[in-house]
Amino acid sequence: MKAAERPSQSSWMKKTRVRSHAFIIEPAIRKKYADVLKTTRNTVNPDQMAVTVKGIRETRNGEVLVEMGASVEARNMFSEALTAAVWQDGQVRQLVLQDSLDVRDLDDATDEQEVRKALEKLPGLVNVGEFKINLSKPSRWSTRVAFIDCYEINAKKLDVLGHIRIGWVSCKISRRFVVTRCYRCHGFGHIAVSCKEKDRSKSCLKCGKKGHMSPSCKEEPHCYLCEERLGSNSRSDHIPGSFRCLVYKEHCGINQ
Structure with missing residues (x-):
């Protein structure tokens, strides 16, 4: 999958069954x-x-x-x-079970080979040459995210490690969480057929306003989920469902 097509943390996702x-x-x-x-x-x-x-x-x-x-x-x-x-x-x-990881805070000059070489330097990983690595497009802060698919045993080791040095930067690395998301209210933990929350199916996923959708959104990110769940004093300057979203983290079981 190309970087431009790679689903983000805010994509519609379903829980996968426990694998054996x-x-x-x-x-x-x-x-x-x-x-x-x-x-x-x-x-x-x-x-x-x-x-x-x-x-x-x-x-x-x-x-x-x-x-x-x-x-x-x-x-x-x-x-x-x-x-x-x-x-x-x-x-x-x-x-062999596969798992996925995100490597965040990469600088704009980082490429796939640089990520792979950094992984090859780490002890205890197996078959690094078979890792699938895709990079996101640069953000407005000129940073990238690397999406990695690898053996589950490698993913567990990297998740425990927590950080990996790539170039000049100590980048955060973590396993990707999968959670059910409702396309009606944009919330988590349920699907549209059982949704009793506010209908946002015609609202922008990025800012919450009507009249446009996220691909054409030119507004600043606004997390209406955090604002409604945690109050107006909570930080809401991020996309709902992104890794900065406290409501998303709550449903993933991630410590705040």
């Missing part, structure tokens, strides 16, 4: 889902490896999908056991 680690077993030619499933169940004992199997089902392609919960070490043991069990009857591959 999973393995795919692809049956060999002339082998069926039932055959492979029977072989693995008769050969592999998850309890011996402290693996909890959350579900087993057949994919559209006739593969065996095994969802599980376990430590990294246990998953590796389970993978080896599955591979040994199916042997010539199929192939085993692990589905």
Whole structure:
């Protein structure tokens, strides 16, 4: 996705279901889902490896999908056991969970390669070359945001780190939060069909005024959500649903 098309924190978003680690077993030619499933169940004992199997089902392609919960070490043991069990009857591959991060406060001169090189210098990350990195357009303050998609294990480490030095700047890095947003009132935590709040469906998402929409808005940002929820003395000089929005942070469970 190009930088100009990348959804911002204020985009319409839906909660995703809790994801599990999973393995795919692809049956060999002339082998069926039932055959492979029977072989693995008769050969592999998850309890011996402290693996909890959350579900087993057949994919559209006739593969065996095994969802599980376990430590990294246990998953590796389970993978080896599955591979040994199916042997010539199929192939085993692990589905690696992906996650997303935002890197903020980049200066206008920063490019993708500079972000990647900064990540490569950090210890403990895996497969940095496979990170997907996109940069936003410069803001009116001549700063950029880098949007990163990577393995979940890397995202957790970077989120704990909190900051990363890119160029001259110590940039804030954090995992992207996903929250349901209502297009009727522009609020969070519900959808339009159950909305009982003020109808803002014809109002600008950026400033809250009627007569235009956010792509053509020339007004200053005004967070009517913070103003209504926290009072007129609260800071409202930001776009509703941006990372400066306290109402958005409240629904994400972020400490103020």
